Amino acid sequence: MKAQTEVLNRRCVEAAVMTGLALNCHINKKSLFDRKHYFYSDLPAGYQITQQRLPIAANGSLTYGVFMGNKQSRMATKTVRIRQIQLEQDSGKSLHDDLRSQTLIDLNRAGVGLLEVVLEPDLCCGEEAAAVIKELQLILQALGTSQANMAEGQLRVDANISVHHPGEPLGVRTEVKNLNSIRFLAKAIDHEIQRQINELESGGEILNETRSFDCKLGCTVPMRDKEGKQDYRFMPEPNLPPLVLYDSASLPAGTESQQVINIDQIRDALPELPSATRERLVRRYGMLPEHSFTLLNEVGLLQFFQNVMKETRAEPKKVTSWVLNTLLGYLKHHNLAVSESPVTSSALAELLDLLDSKAISSAAAKQVFEELWKGEAKSAAQVVSEKQLELMQDREALEQLCQSTMEGHPQVVTDMKSGNPRAINKLIGLVRKATLNRADPAEIKDILERLSS
Amino acid sequence: MSARALWLAFRSGLGGRQAFSTKVNLQGSGRITVEVIEHLERLALVDFGSREAVARLEKAIAFADRLREVDTDGVEPMESVLEDRCLYLRSDNVAEGNCAEELLQNSRQVVEEYFVAPPGNISLPKLGEQESFQHS
Numbered sequence: 224m225k226a227q228t229e230v231l232n233r234r235c236v237e238a239a240v241m242t243g244l245a246l247n248c249h250i251n252k253k254s255l256f257d258r259k260h261y262f263y264s265d266l267p268a269g270y271q272i273t274q275q276r277l278p279i280a281a282n283g284s285l286t287y288g289v290f291m292g293n294k295q296s297r298m299a300t301k302t303v304r305i306r307q308i309q310l311e312q313d314s315g316k317s318l319h320d321d322l323r324s325q326t327l328i329d330l331n332r333a334g335v336g337l338l339e340v341v342l343e344p345d346l347c348c349g350e351e352a353a354a355v356i357k358e359l360q361l362i363l364q365a366l367g368t369s370q371a372n373m374a375e376g377q378l379r380v381d382a383n384i385s386v387h388h389p390g391e392p393l394g395v396r397t398e399v400k401n402l403n404s405i406r407f408l409a410k411a412i413d414h415e416i417q418r419q420i421n422e423l424e425s426g427g428e429i430l431n432e433t434r435s436f437d438c439k440l441g442c443t444v445p446m447r448d449k450e451g452k453q454d455y456r457f458m459p460e461p462n463l464p465p466l467v468l469y470d471s472a473s474l475p476a477g478t479e480s481q482q483v484i485n486i487d488q489i490r491d492a493l494p495e496l497p498s499a500t501r502e503r504l505v506r507r508y509g510m511l512p513e514h515s516f517t518l519l520n521e522v523g524l525l526q527f528f529q530n531v532m533k534e535t536r537a538e539p540k541k542v543t544s545w546v547l548n549t550l551l552g553y554l555k556h557h558n559l560a561v562s563e564s565p566v567t568s569s570a571l572a573e574l575l576d577l578l579d580s581k582a583i584s585s586a587a588a589k590q591v592f593e594e595l596w597k598g599e600a601k602s603a604a605q606v607v608s609e610k611q612l613e614l615m616q617d618r619e620a621l622e623q624l625c626q627s628t629m630e631g632h633p634q635v636v637t638d639m640k641s642g643n644p645r646a647i648n649k650l651i652g653l654v655r656k657a658t659l660n661r662a663d664p665a666e667i668k669d670i671l672e673r674l675s676s
Numbered sequence: 677m678s679a680r681a682l683w684l685a686f687r688s689g690l691g692g693r694q695a696f697s698t699k700v701n702l703q704g705s706g707r708i709t710v711e712v713i714e715h716l717e718r719l720a721l722v723d724f725g726s727r728e729a730v731a732r733l734e735k736a737i738a739f740a741d742r743l744r745e746v747d748t749d750g751v752e753p754m755e756s757v758l759e760d761r762c763l764y765l766r767s768d769n770v771a772e773g774n775c776a777e778e779l780l781q782n783s784r785q786v787v788e789e790y791f792v793a794p795p796g797n798i799s800l801p802k803l804g805e806q807e808s809f810q811h812s
Contacts, residue, residue: 232768255756465763
């Protein structure tokens, strides 16, 4: 086995350019590599290659949505600036075994390429950070540059937090690591903000330190080994020349295409980003922005929605409502993912067709859904006939029923004629009962009003 | 060869670009203070245990300082000796691997497929407290 110096993987550069473009960054046609020196057992070489002087991309932005208010009914759009994106090497992974006073080192990921995205301090709370990371995950997944699963370490987030009075400069920051999920990220940030405020208000001071989020305790604690400011002794990486990128105008003639990266080519091949997908949904189906966010945020929900749309005649607004309210409501209540839904998109499409053709009422449709949820492989039509939920199609029979109900309750009819709104509702209720709930209330009302005029 | 300026890793801040965060302040007389020695020892895990070692360090710095005599007005700093070369990009194919067993044999102590290291970083004792180390 021979020793090798570092070699840059082409796919890493492409991924960096794609991510930079998706985040509206300026792509630096020339970027440089540096060594960052520090001693730690998971860094065998004693240094990490990174891009400290001149990273591959800089000065971008990420637009995200935050739900406003308690009921999460309104959406506000905010933007966070991207300071830079840099390529660097990963270190190994340490597992601390305090019992045996040792650290176990896994070097499988050491040297693998990483993309670090650095944001400007434009965020004010855990909720904003969570929304930003969620959007970043969706973007990376759409690009195919990362699955961005935090629990599996595919996306790692470190938060830098400080507090200050309005109008004053930024306060001393702490860095919080060990954030394994979006939920913990938001919790840790809000906790740390409060901790800093409490500390300062009681006359203490904030140390520029690294802290770890302890999910069991629900708070941040100082990390050992990371006390004091580090001196990384940055120096240019001697083994890697500058990384030069081209666009269609500057592409050198006669060079091997494997060795050349064309920014314009990458830009043209970018897939649809989440923000564009959401805009398309709002435009095409007339749904609210909030709905488009929910459809994208829930894994598999957009695909489910699109499958139903393909198979049903029902209006998009109806489909949206049933998918986001009914289906999602049931899924959340039973803590299931979309992929685990006992009601398939075909079943829901069939149900919505029955509703659309007025074969069943809204109330009946809800009952059918509940029955379908049991997952007994019955179709919507089967459930309807088994439970006799079909709407009465015989208009004449319905009219007769209304007539006889009115004759049976003359006092209520008088009240109705004198304008009492509760009277007509009572009559509607009586007729519905008589039809065993197989008549549409709106139609009954229609007939009653006509008969009484 | 055209005149170029090289950035030394331990050059003190001269204003302008603060590309490197090292803050080693050199006294005009070329003497290295105890604080500087301590700092360098922690950064580089080098032992300056003897007076000769410190003197050698001072001579090395003086030798490198002669670069200051070069007139670099109007000259762009060089990034690295490789700056005119092409960075080779390798294609995203797995060419080797599956040698975990062989690599683990490099270590005296392993636990399953993990290398074993002491718990975290062991901090050096302060210069005044330490016994004199033996040079290897």
